[in-house]
Amino acid sequence: MDFFKIVEERHSMRAFASKAVEEEKLNRILEIVNRAPSAGNLQGYEIFVVRQAEQKQALVEAAYDQQFIAEAPVVLIFCANPSRSAVRYRERGESLYSVQDATIACTYAMLAATALGLSSVWVGAFDEQAVRQAVDIPADLVPVAMLPIGYAGKSPRRTSRRPLQDIVHER
Numbered sequence: 352m353d354f355f356k357i358v359e360e361r362h363s364m365r366a367f368a369s370k371a372v373e374e375e376k377l378n379r380i381l382e383i384v385n386r387a388p389s390a391g392n393l394q395g396y397e398i399f400v401v402r403q404a405e406q407k408q409a410l411v412e413a414a415y416d417q418q419f420i421a422e423a424p425v426v427l428i429f430c431a432n433p434s435r436s437a438v439r440y441r442e443r444g445e446s447l448y449s450v451q452d453a454t455i456a457c458t459y460a461m462l463a464a465t466a467l468g469l470s471s472v473w474v475g476a477f478d479e480q481a482v483r484q485a486v487d488i489p490a491d492l493v494p495v496a497m498l499p500i501g502y503a504g505k506s507p508r509r510t511s512r513r514p515l516q517d518i519v520h521e522r
């Protein structure tokens with residue numbers, strides 16, 4: 352799919368069909384994520400792949416009852432790995448670059464999912480510690496975003512945006 356079409360066709364999906372996500376598609380998504388840029392190419396993030404119903408239910412609770420998380424066949428959890436980025440960039444790597452690395456990785460995953468005919472939604476509202484506990488994530492990693500992925504369970508809704516002139520500031 353053309354890049355511009357992918358971006359136009361990506362919408363947050365909060366209802367998923369029961370159809371499984373093919374392993375080849377999931378692997379393609381993860382391979383594309385691995386092409387994402389990162390500060391100093393240190394790739395200061397880790398990804399956890401969650402498929403088990405019980406774990407997904409624990410993620411629902413960690414995310415303040417966002418039920419659609421459990422509907423998705425697979426949930427990716429993107430975590431910053433601050434110590435990886437700190438090796439070269441110290442405080443800035445620890446507090447900023449590792450979070451940016453994880454964020455860019457999640458963005459790549461979202462767009463790759465769309466290109467493969469899948470849907471997703473970025474989930475940022477959750478209790479970090481509860482997410483760690485739900486899927487046994489080490490304490491030194493910071494969960495930054497969860498991405499439930501699956502086939503759409505309903506038609507997507509196109510959201511509005513701020514006018515560009517409000518966002519872009521010429522200097």
Ligand SMILES: Cc1cc2nc3c(=O)[nH]c(=O)nc-3n(C[C@H](O)[C@H](O)[C@H](O)COP(=O)(O)O)c2cc1C
Pocket residue numbers: 361362363364365417472473474475476477508509510
């Ligand atoms: C940092 C971030 C956190 C978000 N957290 C949530 C969330 O916890 N739950 C949710 O349903 N959507 C969440 N979203 C999705 C946004 O609501 C959505 O992207 C926005 O409304 C624009 O809609 P669109 O993605 O369909 O273009 C989040 C998005 C971002 C980028």
